Amino acid sequence: MAPQDRQQIKVGILGATGTVGQRFIQLLSVHPYFKINALGASSRSAGQQYSKVTRWKLNTPIPKEIGQMVVQECQPEAEGFKDCAVVFSGLDADVAGNIEQAFRSAELVVYSNAKNYRRDPLCPLIVPLVNPSHLSIIPHQRSQLNLSKGYIVTNANCSTTGLVVPLAALEKAFGPLETVLVTTLQAISGAGYPGVSSLDILDNVVPHIGGEEEKIEWETNKILGGLKSSDTEFDLHASSENNTKPINVSAHCTRVPVIDGHTGCVSVKFTRSPPPSIAEVEQAFREFKCEAQDLGVPSAPEQAIVVHDLPDRPQPRLDRDLHNGACVSVGRIRECPVFDVKFVCLIDNVRLGAATSSIMNAEIAVEKGLI
Template sequence: MAEFPTKKCGVLGCTGSVGQRFILLLSKHPYLKLHALGASARSAGKKYKDAVSGLDSDVAGDIETEFQNAGLAVFSNSKNHRQDPTVPLVIPTVNLNHLDLIPHQRKLRSSDKGLLVCNSNCAVVGVAVPFAALQAAFGPIDFASVVTMQAVSGAGYPGVSSMDIMDNVVPFISGEEDKLETEARKILGTMTTDGTAFEEQSALRISAACNRVGVMDGHTACVALKFMRQPPPSAEECIEALRNYTSEANALGCPSAPNPPIKVFDEPDRPQPRLDRDLESGYTVSVGRVRKDDGGIFDLKFVSLSHNTVIGAAGGSIVNAEAAILKGYIQ
């Protein structure tokens, strides 16, 4: 395996909660060295505590394009370009092959160095990673029901008021269910062989309900699904497939790639966010209660847990960047 080169990097929108996680992860990174921080005009001239905020999504898109045009490699956590057909939407333990659209993206934008890659919405990760493992083993999933219980850090800082979440559940997160349904189809889709387009897994139907709960970090999801293949694989076969799953991030040698990408629990009451969100520094997705659906509607049910600001945001983009370096897209 080639030695990993040292690279300089910067964080734009550094005062937000994901920006802070980027800084924390990069401060410990063996090869990526933090050299620049940027924040929105909104934060300028304010005391730090008043400036804590992510990059406004109404300006993030344009700024990212400008940076790309200036020849920089941009790995974005904002939602602006996620549905752009020329921008890879990548979870590093699912679809690093989507990075191979970068040459085509450069040709379209007449750029020989810049690139733009998005990571997914934080709630998608807990679904897409186990789905990737199951589909690799047993073919396409037909439909799925996903009910999430999401951490407050997913709403940024200050985000959720303590008066709204203490002794409470908020059964609604604006825009989240739609993102979960649409982003999963792009991430789990394929690329055309000429490397110029993505083909979504458009037959995959997902019915999502997203809730906010009083948890600091870690999104929990109750998932139920039906396979196209009938009769379906048994729960035991599914556990085996989840446990044996490896991702291209491991094969490439990404320094931050989790091993394993999926941890499967046998205990009936796991995973739990406080106990399990920091597995492999938050890069591993945990899965438990993998079982047949006794209700007879679905083939399989399980619980998944993912750290929403690590593998679900900053950490996802860091492994994406590592992979882009190892694939030679960043010189």
């Protein structure tokens, strides 16, 4: 259907006052498929006008009609939410579990950024540039929970997303990977607002982000793995049919004084021997195409992976805005004396790492008739 003939779908935003919630508002307020109909946050904010209660941190103004809306409690029966088909959630993990489940039970489609349902065997964990095919488990999720419309789709941890896009390009071109080692340099916006205190982060590197390494190490195999032929179970990258074993992933995570943009320094070993040449790896990154692009959904970047030739790129400040923050940048592709190849990747953690992924996942679901 041509975009101009499509009736806009009413959506709500959970955690609308937060870092991810603000990006949802910025992106959805001009969206061709979706119309913001409800904003939800904690009881600290509920009942108040959005512009009065939000510490807006983006460099575009709060859209006027959104600023005037009254923030609701995150309940499916609340004003505005009861007319929505979809909610985009930027809720804290402490509260996301019960709230997102309540919305699903009320037959809404939920796109979550929290960790709570990422390991759930019924919930797809989708990076839209990598594995939208995992949406095929939705009929099973609905039938197991006796739902006709509601379901939950999660997106990945923001550093995981920046890593799996180039890894997917390598697996697509050269077959399964054996081992991946990544060291991240993560932006402070990844911790939400107000995040890490300035006295802790300025002039400093903090070599610990609670739970982050385990997320990268586990989520990578769910995303890069497939669905078993019955479309009812994820293979977690261990399939006799596809001849895959779980990839050994080891992550070191650090927080650095960057506002937006997570960098990853990655080393990879292929199962294939001999491994591809550096020129072949670079070509695989440059030629990577994904389903979101084939479907032509509005948030899909023209290029999923931007390869940088200069030896000192990608850099967060210079490269995070490429393709409206919806792509992954890759550079410094070179031989690894311990594994096979090493490179640097960069993702905008709040756009492709969070809000843009949820929105692109929902656009793909619309195109597949799942909303």
